[in-house]
Amino acid sequence: MIGVNHYLILAGILFVIGMIGVIRRKNLLMLFFATEIMLNAANIGFVAVGHYLGDYTGQMFAFFIIAIAASEVAVGLGLLILLYKRKNSIDLDVIQNMNG
Amino acid sequence: MELTTLLYIALLGPLVGSLFAALFGATPKKTFVGIIASALLFAAMLASLTLLTHVITTGEVVRATLFDWINSGNFHLAFSFAVDEITAVMISVVTIVSTMVHIYSIGYMEHDSGFNRFFSYLSAFVFSMMVLVMSDNFLGLFIGWEGVGVCSYLLVGFWYHKRTASWAANEAFIMNRVADLGMLLGIFLIYWNLGTIQYDEVFANVAKLSVETTWWISVLLFIGAMGKSAQFPLHTWLADAMEGPTPVSALIHAATMVTAGVYLVVRSHDLYALVPEIGVFIASLGAFVALFAASMALVNNDLKRVIAYSTLSQLGYMFVAAGLGAYWVALFHLMTHAFFKAALFLGAGNVMHAMHDELDLRKMGGLYKVMKPTAIFMAIASVALAGIPPLAGYFSKDKILEVAFGDAHFLIYGVLLFTALLTAFYSFRLWMMAFHGESRWAKGLHPHEAHKFMLAVIAPLILLAIVSGFMFEDTYKALVSAELPMYMPHMDHSLVLMLAGMTVVLVLMSIGFAVYKYSRGGFSESLQETFIYKLLSNQYYIPLAYEKFLTIPYTRLSELAWKIDQKVVDAIVDFVATTVYKSGEASRNMQTGNLSSMLRLMTFGFILVLGLGLIGTQFGVLGLIVAASAIFLFFVMWFVFYQIKKNLEKAGA
Numbered sequence: 005m006i007g008v009n010h011y012l013i014l015a016g017i018l019f020v021i022g023m024i025g026v027i028r029r030k031n032l033l034m035l036f037f038a039t040e041i042m043l044n045a046a047n048i049g050f051v052a053v054g055h056y057l058g059d060y061t062g063q064m065f066a067f068f069i070i071a072i073a074a075s076e077v078a079v080g081l082g083l084l085i086l087l088y089k090r091k092n093s094i095d096l097d098v099i100q101n102m103n104g
Numbered sequence: 105m106e107l108t109t110l111l112y113i114a115l116l117g118p119l120v121g122s123l124f125a126a127l128f129g130a131t132p133k134k135t136f137v138g139i140i141a142s143a144l145l146f147a148a149m150l151a152s153l154t155l156l157t158h159v160i161t162t163g164e165v166v167r168a169t170l171f172d173w174i175n176s177g178n179f180h181l182a183f184s185f186a187v188d189e190i191t192a193v194m195i196s197v198v199t200i201v202s203t204m205v206h207i208y209s210i211g212y213m214e215h216d217s218g219f220n221r222f223f224s225y226l227s228a229f230v231f232s233m234m235v236l237v238m239s240d241n242f243l244g245l246f247i248g249w250e251g252v253g254v255c256s257y258l259l260v261g262f263w264y265h266k267r268t269a270s271w272a273a274n275e276a277f278i279m280n281r282v283a284d285l286g287m288l289l290g291i292f293l294i295y296w297n298l299g300t301i302q303y304d305e306v307f308a309n310v311a312k313l314s315v316e317t318t319w320w321i322s323v324l325l326f327i328g329a330m331g332k333s334a335q336f337p338l339h340t341w342l343a344d345a346m347e348g349p350t351p352v353s354a355l356i357h358a359a360t361m362v363t364a365g366v367y368l369v370v371r372s373h374d375l376y377a378l379v380p381e382i383g384v385f386i387a388s389l390g391a392f393v394a395l396f397a398a399s400m401a402l403v404n405n406d407l408k409r410v411i412a413y414s415t416l417s418q419l420g421y422m423f424v425a426a427g428l429g430a431y432w433v434a435l436f437h438l439m440t441h442a443f444f445k446a447a448l449f450l451g452a453g454n455v456m457h458a459m460h461d462e463l464d465l466r467k468m469g470g471l472y473k474v475m476k477p478t479a480i481f482m483a484i485a486s487v488a489l490a491g492i493p494p495l496a497g498y499f500s501k502d503k504i505l506e507v508a509f510g511d512a513h514f515l516i517y518g519v520l521l522f523t524a525l526l527t528a529f530y531s532f533r534l535w536m537m538a539f540h541g542e543s544r545w546a547k548g549l550h551p552h553e554a555h556k557f558m559l560a561v562i563a564p565l566i567l568l569a570i571v572s573g574f575m576f577e578d579t580y581k582a583l584v585s586a587e588l589p590m591y592m593p594h595m596d597h598s599l600v601l602m603l604a605g606m607t608v609v610l611v612l613m614s615i616g617f618a619v620y621k622y623s624r625g626g627f628s629e630s631l632q633e634t635f636i637y638k639l640l641s642n643q644y645y646i647p648l649a650y651e652k653f654l655t656i657p658y659t660r661l662s663e664l665a666w667k668i669d670q671k672v673v674d675a676i677v678d679f680v681a682t683t684v685y686k687s688g689e690a691s692r693n694m695q696t697g698n699l700s701s702m703l704r705l706m707t708f709g710f711i712l713v714l715g716l717g718l719i720g721t722q723f724g725v726l727g728l729i730v731a732a733s734a735i736f737l738f739f740v741m742w743f744v745f746y747q748i749k750k751n752l753e754k755a756g757a
Contacts (some may be wrong), residue, residue: 027704035703096700 011052018045032084032094036077043073107158108168110151111187114195115234117148118202122227125220133219135210141223142206145230149199152192159192160583167240174243178299186240186303189587190435193580194237194367197439198360200568201446202230204561205355208450211558212351212457222262222349229255233360237367242291242301245368249287249332252361253280259356260348272344279341283331287368290324293317307374315379322375322382325368333365333419336393340647342416343400346408350456353408354449358415359442366422366438373431373588383427387508390423391516391523396644398526402533403640405465407452410534414489415445417523421504424516430507432588436580437500444488444497444569450562451482455538458551465534470543475553479539481562486535488569490528490611499573502604503592509603510593524607528614536622690743 025038054062121144236248261273334342401413425434
């Protein structure tokens, strides 16, 4: 029987995968993917717990997150294209222009 | 005229004069500055004398409140003044002497570039002195007290480019601060125990205090008086203060400021009457100082220092009278002394002027031929100082002797009598050395008499020195009897006359001896080799002892404190600064601007906070603290190792 724990473990694994992606990846596009994975891990957590508690707030929150993630990606991709036009690259090491 | 207006004229006239002169402080000499300052003082003098007559005729106290000063909790104090019998006498003496000194200074300072500045200081001094004597509470007195201290400092160090002058100014100021601390503590004690520092209320309630408190208050106030009136062991500054211009010595260090201590004791007579044993101590100290100072005056060859020691000696007399409960006699002697001592100093100023600032008596002599009026003035003032009837000094000084004798303090009486002989001797030794005999001046010096008006202003002082004894005594007695106990031990009239006669005869003999001896060239040189002469001319080695046992160790201590400051305090501050600076230097590498590494750090921080939160929920606050310290320690270790590594790399390179 698949219970709430399994969902939460899945959410945790997905979050860690996303986090490793954020840490390791240098490609900006891949970073977006990684953040999307993390957001979706959170979504799974919300929905699972909401179902477990018989509360719809969790599911509602998941929808909010999907909507915000979609707009974030839209803005982010727009910026990314602009960046690519300027620098001809979407590598993180290339767009480094502030040094401490 | 309104009486309070008169009071304000007397009080604020000198202040206006001072501020006016200060406007021209930095400009070259302008004679009208001196004239206006003198005129304002003259107005103050007239106002003071009118007040004095008013107090004499009606016996009522003139009061004025300028404005509220302190209103804090239960403590209310106004900037208020009162002219009662004691104050009326004091302000009259102060303004008369200072008016004369002001006018005299116009001539004395005529070639000095600091002419305007001098008048600014001099008038400021008179203002402070007026505040001191006119205030009707202890705090106002203290303000005036400090004010005269500052002005004395400024005037002693008037020729600040002279090292000795600035040294003497510092000595006077610092020594007075030491004494003022005692006085301030006394005022605190009064307020602490009585809840007020208004004279009327304090003296009305002083009898309710416990004996111990009264004892402490009187001792502490007397310490203040000792500083201002240069009593042993705080006496060294007075002779050194002669570095200032001579009018300053006449006004501040003879006639007015140094008598402030006597004034304080007279003012607090209700307090001192309660503790007769302290009175006896004051009298004994006074007698000691009288003899001590007179003995130093015997051998000194500095014209002004001799007069300064004489002042010190006369202050001792005043304290004897005050200590034995004859406050009115102390105040009387203060008054007469102010006149003849100011005259003596101004005469000395004329001599200095003539001799081009030469002060050594051994290089004078024969000045009578060229400056007759000054010589006569100084002779009269010296006679008054020696106490020959009918001059002023006799009336006041002889009363002091009478009190000492009548109170059966025969030792004090003996000391004072002996001192009177010494006084007569050194006064006429000075006169003979300066004015009589052969001229011993340096070649090319042509001494000449001072301006006419400079002599004219000494004349009133001389006149007062002659008449203030027999003419004013009864008026004075009637006046102060309202305020002061007219203490005078009862003695047989014939005994009094006999004692006075004996004193006068002895003093005359002493004068005769001095005149005889110095008309024949003085004592032989071999006397200077004796131990006593050396002891006296070195001022009992007291300045030397102060230097050795106070100044030098204190300098050492200060140097030590300075080192500690450098090695401990500064080092700690520097350590904090360098630590912050170095940690910034080390951690700036973190700020690469690389998005990837920033994300990594962010993740790391997120996990750290999460972990701490977890530990907090699991193990409570203690666990949180332990964990946080562990992490902090980790960072510190990392930082240290990072530094070591960097240094090693540097060494390797």
